[in-house]
Amino acid sequence: MNDLVLIRQNLRRQKLRSALMAVSILIAFAIFGVLVGFERSMNAREQAAAADRLVVVNKINFTQPLPIAHYSRVRAIEGVRQATHLSWFGGYYQEPKNTLIVTAVEPETYLEVYANDYDLRPDARAAFVRERTAALVGETMAEKWGWKAGDRIPVSSDIYVQKNGSRAWDVTIAGIVRGRTPHIGTNFMVLHYAYFDETRLFGKDTIGWIALNTVSPSVNDRLAKTIDRMFANSANETATDSEKAFNRAFGAQLGNISLVVVLIIGAAFATILMIVGNTMVMAVRERTREIGVLKTLGFSRVRILRLILGESLMLALLGGLPGLGLAALTAVSLRMSSSSLFSALVLTPDIALTAVVLMFAFGLVTGLAPALSAFRLKIVTSLGRS
Amino acid sequence: MPDNTLVRLIDVCKRFNKGSETITIFDRLELSIPAGDFVAVMGPSGSGKTTLLNLLGGIDRADSGEIHIGGIRVDALSESALTRWRGAHVGFIFQFYNLMPMLTAAQNIELPLLTRPGKDRRRHVETALKVVELADRKKHYPREMSGGQQQRVAIARAIVSNPDLLLCDEPTGDLDRATADEILSVLRLLNRDLGKTIVMVTHDAAAARHARRTLHLDKGRFIERDLAA
Numbered sequence: 001m002n003d004l005v006l007i008r009q010n011l012r013r014q015k016l017r018s019a020l021m022a023v024s025i026l027i028a029f030a031i032f033g034v035l036v037g038f039e040r041s042m043n044a045r046e047q048a049a050a051a052d053r054l055v056v057v058n059k060i061n062f063t064q065p066l067p068i069a070h071y072s073r074v075r076a077i078e079g080v081r082q083a084t085h086l087s088w089f090g091g092y093y094q095e096p097k098n099t100l101i102v103t104a105v106e107p108e109t110y111l112e113v114y115a116n117d118y119d120l121r122p123d124a125r126a127a128f129v130r131e132r133t134a135a136l137v138g139e140t141m142a143e144k145w146g147w148k149a150g151d152r153i154p155v156s157s158d159i160y161v162q163k164n165g166s167r168a169w170d171v172t173i174a175g176i177v178r179g180r181t182p183h184i185g186t187n188f189m190v191l192h193y194a195y196f197d198e199t200r201l202f203g204k205d206t207i208g209w210i211a212l213n214t215v216s217p218s219v220n221d222r223l224a225k226t227i228d229r230m231f232a233n234s235a236n237e238t239a240t241d242s243e244k245a246f247n248r249a250f251g252a253q254l255g256n257i258s259l260v261v262v263l264i265i266g267a268a269f270a271t272i273l274m275i276v277g278n279t280m281v282m283a284v285r286e287r288t289r290e291i292g293v294l295k296t297l298g299f300s301r302v303r304i305l306r307l308i309l310g311e312s313l314m315l316a317l318l319g320g321l322p323g324l325g326l327a328a329l330t331a332v333s334l335r336m337s338s339s340s341l342f343s344a345l346v347l348t349p350d351i352a353l354t355a356v357v358l359m360f361a362f363g364l365v366t367g368l369a370p371a372l373s374a375f376r377l378k379i380v381t382s383l384g385r386s
Numbered sequence: 387m388p389d390n391t392l393v394r395l396i397d398v399c400k401r402f403n404k405g406s407e408t409i410t411i412f413d414r415l416e417l418s419i420p421a422g423d424f425v426a427v428m429g430p431s432g433s434g435k436t437t438l439l440n441l442l443g444g445i446d447r448a449d450s451g452e453i454h455i456g457g458i459r460v461d462a463l464s465e466s467a468l469t470r471w472r473g474a475h476v477g478f479i480f481q482f483y484n485l486m487p488m489l490t491a492a493q494n495i496e497l498p499l500l501t502r503p504g505k506d507r508r509r510h511v512e513t514a515l516k517v518v519e520l521a522d523r524k525k526h527y528p529r530e531m532s533g534g535q536q537q538r539v540a541i542a543r544a545i546v547s548n549p550d551l552l553l554c555d556e557p558t559g560d561l562d563r564a565t566a567d568e569i570l571s572v573l574r575l576l577n578r579d580l581g582k583t584i585v586m587v588t589h590d591a592a593a594a595r596h597a598r599r600t601l602h603l604d605k606g607r608f609i610e611r612d613l614a615a
Contacts, residue, residue: 001489001493001496001500001507002500003500005493006489009486009488009489009493010488012488013487013488289484290484290486293478293480293484293486294497295445295469296443296445296472296478297472297473297478297497297498297501297543298469298470298472298473298474298498298501298502298547299469299473299500299501300466300469300470300501301465301466301469303501379440379445379446380440380445380446383445383480383484
């Protein structure tokens with residue numbers, strides 16, 4: 001027998017109580033894993049933003065289009081290394097609930113601007129540029145729908161219709177795009193702007209926004225001002241900002257995700273902390289006499305403290321680790337669901353590590369009060385209590 | 387101090403505060419117990435019997451005076467040193483057994499051995515179980531045993547680390563006469579055959595007759611009567 005056996009046996013003495021506490025902790029850590037994973041996925045675009053990239057949007061709102069003529073003028077400005085334009089397609093697959101993130105792009109310039117972000121096989125690149133109806137699909141989206149290069153699929157738009165009345169554009173997948181770093185999301189599809197613009201019923205010769213790489217991040221501010229000044233007082237004024245700021249604004253459409261996540265996790269943990277902490281205090285108080293007996297038998301005060309902290313730590317791990325497992329399963333399940341909101345939801349190793357650190361902190365916090373109480377308890381007092 | 391004296395109390399004073407009132411339990415108490423003795427301590431409720439055991443076992447401290455046990459002045463030991471000393475030199479037997487309900491008999495008996503490094507813990511436990519004649523009950527939990535059997539386990543726990551001194555607080559107070567006699571026979575055997583020094587607090591005159599002598603505590607002083615047959 002050793003201290004670990006004593007801790008285990010103490011947890012087993014009230015099996016139902018221990019199980020209920022473990023389930024409470026499990027729920028808290030499952031919530032933690034899913035929500036932090038969600039928050040990270042929402043902020044991944046911001047983290048993935050290139051330092052030397054600017055985004056030019058309509059000053060009214062980035063959902064408002066810009067004339068394609070703006071693109072030619074922006075490209076010609078000194079300090080612009082590469083530029084491309086993108087247009088929001090508003091896609092879905094088969095049914096509107098199967099949302100797809102689809103943008104119409106100019107293939108050559110798009111691949112140049114984002115060359116450092118994605119990996120793409122040369123033959124896929126060539127096929128995408130060559131074929132007017134070709135599309136590139138990100139790895140996450142391809143995995144989700146089981147698509148592969150060569151597949152021909154209909155991509156519908158909930159914004160645009162074709163001149164023939166159809167909402168579906170048939171595209172052939174030229175290749176699968178992989179992100180070069182974990183922060184770069186690959187739940188997207190890009191198709192030819194020319195194909196899209198030529199066939200759509202309205203909005204012709206307009207684009208959504210312009211993305212450009214500058215010659216150096218140091219010229220970003222000056223260049224942004226130059227661009228906006230160029231279109232000042234025109235019918236389509238622009239707002240130019242870093243890609244990071246643009247992505248942040250894009251994510252903010254859903255509200256302050258980080259704050260919401262912190263508030264929900266905080267509420268869950270505070271509640272569980274009080275429940276488990278209170279139960280631990282009661283559980284140890286019931287054992288007052290036994291603690292006195294252990295001290296009488298020669299168990300030091302520090303060892304008693306260690307035993308009780310060990311018990312609360314073990315309980316936190318017993319609930320927390322399965323909770324983390326449940327969060328991972330939930331993340332997979334949500335990722336595979338039709339909602340694109342969760343398409344990048346992953347329980348990354350750093351989230352898991354943070355959760356394990358939190359489990360230790362949780363165990364220490366919930367065990368500290370009863371452990372200190374047992375530490376200070378006088379034998380004579382404890383033996384006198386029933 | 388005679389060579390064979392195991393326990394010696396010199397001018398021990400102990401007081402308790404109850405509200406604004408101070409109650410004196412012992413005022414300059416003197417006591418000497420030779421090694422190998424079996425002493426029963428009797429006295430009316432509140433006479434300080436349990437307090438005496440607590441002082442001897444180092445689980446309570448005297449306000450003044452000296453407590454020597456086995457040549458060590460235990461009242462001068464630090465808290466941690468006292469804990470180590472207690473684990474090594476004193477065995478406790480309580481009225482209500484005080485076994486850990488979630489541990490088996492063998493695990494309960496093993497508890498004092500966890501406080502010190504050493505091998506052959508299992509062998510020590512087996513030996514203690516044999517002494518109290520419970521070898522066949524080692525895997526039983528306290529709830530699966532009678533009161534007498536639980537008290538035997540408590541005795542095995544008290545002797546497993548081979549202490550010099552056994553302190554028993556009403557060890558038969560919760561048992562019927564026949565079972566009490568069995569337990570007292572075990573204590574007598576420990577005293578007679580294994581040479582353990584035993585100090586037993588009891589209200590029961592029949593139990594006290596198993597001791598070599600009985601000390602009567604009254605108003606913080608001892609009145610000694612020799613009951614040895």
